[in-house]
Amino acid sequence: MIEPEGKGSAAQEIANTGADTAGATTGATLGMLLGGPGGAVFGAAVGPPLSHAFRKIGAEINNRYISPREDKRVASALQHAIERTGEKLEEGKEIRNDGFFDEETDSRSTADEIIEGALIAAQREHEERKIEYIGSLIANICFDESLDSSQSNALISTAERMSWRQIRILSYISRLQEFTGRNREAHTFDFVSIRGLELPPDDFLHEFSELQQMRLLMDLEAFMDFPLDPEKYVVSKFGRQLYSLMELDSV
Structure with missing residues (x-):
């Protein structure tokens, strides 16, 4: 060549x-992000369906035993997903309306499954420069009705498997x-x-x-x-x- x-x-x-990209560099922890004024702000920014899914899965992960480092990774991915979601809504994009956020008989939606999978990937991610992009993946899946559960899970598992290089x-x-x-x-x-x-x-x-x-x-x-x-x-x-x-x- x-x-x-x-x-x-x-x-x-x-x-x-x-x-030199360092990914999302927030000082937020998951508990701080979900509660208090910060939680109210992101709820208003992303709207009820997304806010409910983000809060629900974030709270479930927050209630598990995770290390302080993992806590920051999950909070960073979630915060970036929230920010990108808010930006897309401001651009006039519409969140999915294809049953993605509808809870089934087990009180769990497809969105719950996908968001949990992506946040767990972020929790385990030692190459922390990837976390911002995992957040973007979460946000974009929540707007793209062409992606079913299987496709979304394949994207998340591949993103998790890829190294930063x-x-x-x-x-x-x-x-x-x-x-x-x-x-x-x-x-x-x-x-x-x-x-x-x-x-x-x-x-x-x-x-x-x-x-x-x-x-x-x-x-x-x-x-x-x-x-x-x-x-x-x-x-x-x-x-x-x-x-x-x-x-x-x-x-």
Whole structure:
């Protein structure tokens, strides 16, 4: 791959994409977020259906034994979900009205299941820069009627499985033309240009390959080999969906 002037290797560009993003950095804990003035503010911001679901699941998690660090992670994800929900409502978007928030005979809705799954993912997430994007995923699922329970759970489990570096890779490949300034349809590969480049480290290649196994990246030439040329890859439909719902354009 011909490197654009002033750019480093593809692996280095990916490593630099969003490298300083620290995710949601709130000082809120879950109990503080749900109770007192803060709880009243977010209830008014997101409306009854979402407010009820956020409060219900947040309270359930708050009543379990979780460490102080986990408490902050869950609060951070929930706060970001609340903020994004409020912003989307201000933009004129409408929350789902397809039974997503309707409680069944066990007093549990699909929204309860999805929000709980995402917040538990945030609770267990040691790469805390991901938490903001988990919050975005929660918010966007609550507005998208095309996503049923199975699809939503698949998105959450995939988001949980991805590492922070894999999120950056997905964001980079999704915006490749923005970073390289070249039209992908006019791509040509110049082997002369890669002479002297170092092989990407094995851990990087492993994570890149895992994105293919998760069906987030598709290899246009059906092989994975050095030299790593991102322009040979496209983001799958599922990958584009995850990119959009997690709002990875901000990575």
